Amino acid sequence: MTYVNTVKREMDVGIRPAPLLPLARWQFQRIMSTMIWFVLAVGVLLPLGISWAIGYFGTLISIWEQFATNGPAWFLFAMSVVAVTTHLPLQVAMGTTRGAFVSATALALLAAALLLGVFSSAGLLLEAAIYRGYGLEQTLTATHPFSSSSQLGLVIVAFSLRYLVFGLAGLLTGLSYYRFGGLIGTGLLIITMLPIMAVGTVLSPTLQGVAGSLDSVAGSPGTVLTFFAGLEPLARLGLALAVAVLTFLAVRVVAPLVPLRTKVN
Numbered sequence: 001m002t003y004v005n006t007v008k009r010e011m012d013v014g015i016r017p018a019p020l021l022p023l024a025r026w027q028f029q030r031i032m033s034t035m036i037w038f039v040l041a042v043g044v045l046l047p048l049g050i051s052w053a054i055g056y057f058g059t060l061i062s063i064w065e066q067f068a069t070n071g072p073a074w075f076l077f078a079m080s081v082v083a084v085t086t087h088l089p090l091q092v093a094m095g096t097t098r099g100a101f102v103s104a105t106a107l108a109l110l111a112a113a114l115l116l117g118v119f120s121s122a123g124l125l126l127e128a129a130i131y132r133g134y135g136l137e138q139t140l141t142a143t144h145p146f147s148s149s150s151q152l153g154l155v156i157v158a159f160s161l162r163y164l165v166f167g168l169a170g171l172l173t174g175l176s177y178y179r180f181g182g183l184i185g186t187g188l189l190i191i192t193m194l195p196i197m198a199v200g201t202v203l204s205p206t207l208q209g210v211a212g213s214l215d216s217v218a219g220s221p222g223t224v225l226t227f228f229a230g231l232e233p234l235a236r237l238g239l240a241l242a243v244a245v246l247t248f249l250a251v252r253v254v255a256p257l258v259p260l261r262t263k264v265n
Helices: 003-012 020-057 063-093 098-133 152-187 194-203 210-218 223-229 233-257
Strands: none
Touching: 020 063, 020 098, 063 098, 063 152, 098 152, 098 233, 152 194, 152 233, 194 233
């Protein structure tokens, strides 16, 4: 049942609906309708690819880690951009405030991020089992808050927070493109992508990523990477949560300032 039909049915029977949860559920259903195919495709093809690569190349770094760090994160980013450009005008036309739209979409993103976090964690465990079957050890390349795929709680929370921040950054980016168009929106990526760079530096710093770039600019190789990698896992997760909260607040502030376009026949 769609969000529109849900609201109409509740109004017909004289019940005043709480707009946030029906809209969050509607947004989550939109994400899930695409995410299920994403998960099925990756869940079937990637393990087969891992087995083939190990058999062909021998010892490898964790292939699933490379996917889990980036694939689901950019998926939620893209879904958030679509939510702004496609769903925001529709929902506001139906009487939803921009603030309610942002809050409901954030709830949907949180639920999707948790599901993807569980999926990615299960994938790491499966990959570790495949590696053991070949007599190899799974090797993680980034310095995550976890050191092994067996630390299931840390793995799920770390991946989920990463995906949530990417999704919220997608909302910020979508609002930027919707308000200013392609040219200025692209120029503003240096701002709208800051949450992504921040959460990447906190949760999975690498010499090839933002941490390594900051070290190069500062002329002190390894300083930024060593600092974040040396923090306790809970401290790093707390910093990632702070990035998520600040990004959400930024989206809540920006969304009411974005005028909606109207079509002229």
